[in-house]
Amino acid sequence: MKRLIPTLKGDGVSIEFIMLIRTVLAATKEIAFRVSQGELSGILGSTLDENIQGETQKKLDVLSNQLIKDMLLADDQVRAIASEEEDNVVVGTQGAPYIVAFDPLDGSSNIDINGQIGTIFTIYPARDDVPADSPLQFQQPGKNQLCAGYVLYGPATMLVMTTGGPTRCYTLDLTHGGFLLTQEELSVPTDTKEFAINMANSRFWADETTQYVNDLIQGEEGPLGKRYNMRWNAAMVGDIHRVLTRGGIFMYPNDNRDPKKPAKLRLLYEANPMAMLIENAGGKAYANKQRILDIMPDELHQRVPVQMGSANEVETCISYYD
Structure with a gap:
């Protein structure tokens, strides 16, 4: 099975962009570990706070948001980030080429019942015509996305991602700690029941x-x-x-x-x-x-x-x- 980086190189993705993707995935691997520990890691249950959406935050929501936020802001490829859990845009490195948006933990209602949850992320080119801290950075149509993906924390931790080409599926190899390509190209059947x-x-x-x-x-x-x-x-x-x-x-x-x-x-x-x-x-x-x-x-x-x-x-x- 091919590893993530050789697969992305084969898709023509630059080394700099691959390193940014690795930053996102480093945070998701830490989240995956906390999820696998469940009650043992003390991350189940709710906080006393609400997010910008007016939803009661789970402890794992807050932890996941902070992990991804900290790692992205330390990456000099990131000009700004936006999170479902944050009120406003958060500035990273001035002049950096990319902006990143994410839902740190989709499916929060499933956390305490050991159900399916995941992290959704997207990367856009940064805009030079507006300040780094402006919401206008993210006022771009979805067709401008350079990369989109999610990490599903299930019986196996799976990454589904596209960098503009095929939608590919990877599985986290717990032995070596990396994502391995397990489905070369996902294809949604045209018809369904x-x-x-x-x-x-x-x-x-x-x-x-x-x-x-x-x-x-x-x-x-x-x-x-x-x-x-x-x-x-x-x-x-x-x-x-x-x-x-x-x-x-x-x-x-x-x-x-x-x-x-x-x-x-x-x-x-x-x-x-x-x-x-x-x-x-x-x-x-x-x-x-x-x-x-x-x-x-x-x-x-x-x-x-x-x-x-x-x-x-x-x-x-x-x-x-x-």
């Missing part, structure tokens, strides 16, 4: 979403003509990994619970990197009628609806929206 959505929110959905999901669950006798199964991990990183591995459609649509927050998932930290991974594996990723990677952000913590996965199913889903 699986969908992932939080059905508990159904009473808050828009009519278009309700109609589509109703049609899904009618089975062979319904308008879509086949029987679907529902899967839901309560962690985007786990649900997208399943989609990348065997197909499906993942949805987190708009709802009307809170007029100030009609969507849940963050464009910068979640939707954009996952959309790049999905598209580079042959799938599609939309926010209702708009391709996610074409969206021009208007704020650091912007939220968007998400429909992504198997190409034909995503096309069917978005056809329900005006």
Whole structure:
């Protein structure tokens, strides 16, 4: 099996950029170790604080954010960072070529039940036309991403990443401490019979979403003509990994619970990197009628609806929206 660095070199990635990726992954290896220790490492349970999203922080959220933040700010390739757990942009090295955004621990509700969780990250070119500490650094469409990936902390620790070419899968070799290439190129099947959505929110959905999901669950006798199964991990990183591995459609649509927050998932930290991974594996990723990677952000913590996965199913889903 090929190691990470030779694989990236074969993809034409520069040494400087490889070193930045290694910085991100060094932090995730430390997180993976803490996760594997569970209660033994004292990182389970919640803090008394809320993050910028208004969500109660888990101890592992705080630890993961600090680990990634500290390592990236010590890397002289990083001009600025943005985290789902931070209010504002944090400045790194002035004049550095890259900016990095991350969700330090996706799926926090799964921490205390030993469920699937993961780290999502994305790297963009730094902007020379705005200050390093400006949120405008990150007001770039997702198609500008230079690298997107996630590390899934499951029975095995897995890295799924693209640097603009194929979406590749690596597995952490605990013996040698490095990521080994285990799937040369992930390919999302065009068609599917699986969908992932939080059905508990159904009473808050828009009519278009309700109609589509109703049609899904009618089975062979319904308008879509086949029987679907529902899967839901309560962690985007786990649900997208399943989609990348065997197909499906993942949805987190708009709802009307809170007029100030009609969507849940963050464009910068979640939707954009996952959309790049999905598209580079042959799938599609939309926010209702708009391709996610074409969206021009208007704020650091912007939220968007998400429909992504198997190409034909995503096309069917978005056809329900005006």
